Amino acid sequence: MAIHIQKLNRFIAANPAFADNPIGPVKGRPTTPREALAKLQRGEDVPEVIAMLSAAGIDPPEQDWQLVEDYYMRLLRLPGPHPKIYIIGTEMTLGEALLAVRRRDPVGQQLLSSYQGMLREMARRMK
Numbered sequence: 001m002a003i004h005i006q007k008l009n010r011f012i013a014a015n016p017a018f019a020d021n022p023i024g025p026v027k028g029r030p031t032t033p034r035e036a037l038a039k040l041q042r043g044e045d046v047p048e049v050i051a052m053l054s055a056a057g058i059d060p061p062e063q064d065w066q067l068v069e070d071y072y073m074r075l076l077r078l079p080g081p082h083p084k085i086y087i088i089g090t091e092m093t094l095g096e097a098l099l100a101v102r103r104r105d106p107v108g109q110q111l112l113s114s115y116q117g118m119l120r121e122m123a124r125r126m127k
Contacts, residue, residue, distance in 0.1 A: 001046055004053060008037040011126045018122050020074065022067045024052035024059060030070035033126070057123025061112075065104065068115040072098040087111070 012019040012033055022030035026039065026048045036049045059067070075082065075094050082094045087110050092100070100108035 001040055001050070004050055005037065005040050007126060008033055008040070008053075011122075012037065015122070015125055018118075018125070021118065021122065022070045022074070023056045023119060023122055025063060025066065026052050030067050033122070053126065056126060057120045059119070064112060064116055064119070065101070067119070068112050069098065069101050071115060072101060072111075085111075 019034045020032045022032055023036070024031060026036070026045050031039075031049070031052060036053060039045050039049050072094055076098065084091050084093065085097050086092075087107060090107070092107070097107075097111055101111055102108070104112075
């Protein structure tokens with residue numbers, strides 16, 4: 001467990017922009033690296049957190065949909081003003097992006113694909 005705490009501490013220090021992005025589920029709830037670190041430090045859900053960290057970046061697609069939806073919901077909860085998102089010449093708000101993800105339409109598919117790339121990069125940097 002101590003090695004996972006060290007890895008997460010290093011990852012968060014080196015990649016603060018990724019620290020609050022959901023990377024995998026713990027007991028069905030999307031969990032960020034910062035949340036995973038807090039759980040490990042408290043000794044809470046340790047096997048589940050370690051399993052989530054081991055599987056980071058190779059989640060099944062259904063799980064990735066849950067993660068990208070949670071990502072946009074978290075962004076919407078932050079104080080505004082919120083940035084616009086641009087995909088292939090289309091400008092949209094965070095709320096519109098969340099709706100596209102929930103509908104799983106072509107724009108939602110692109111947002112999912114982008115998030116999956118970020119998940120793979122986060123997992124690579126954690127290892």
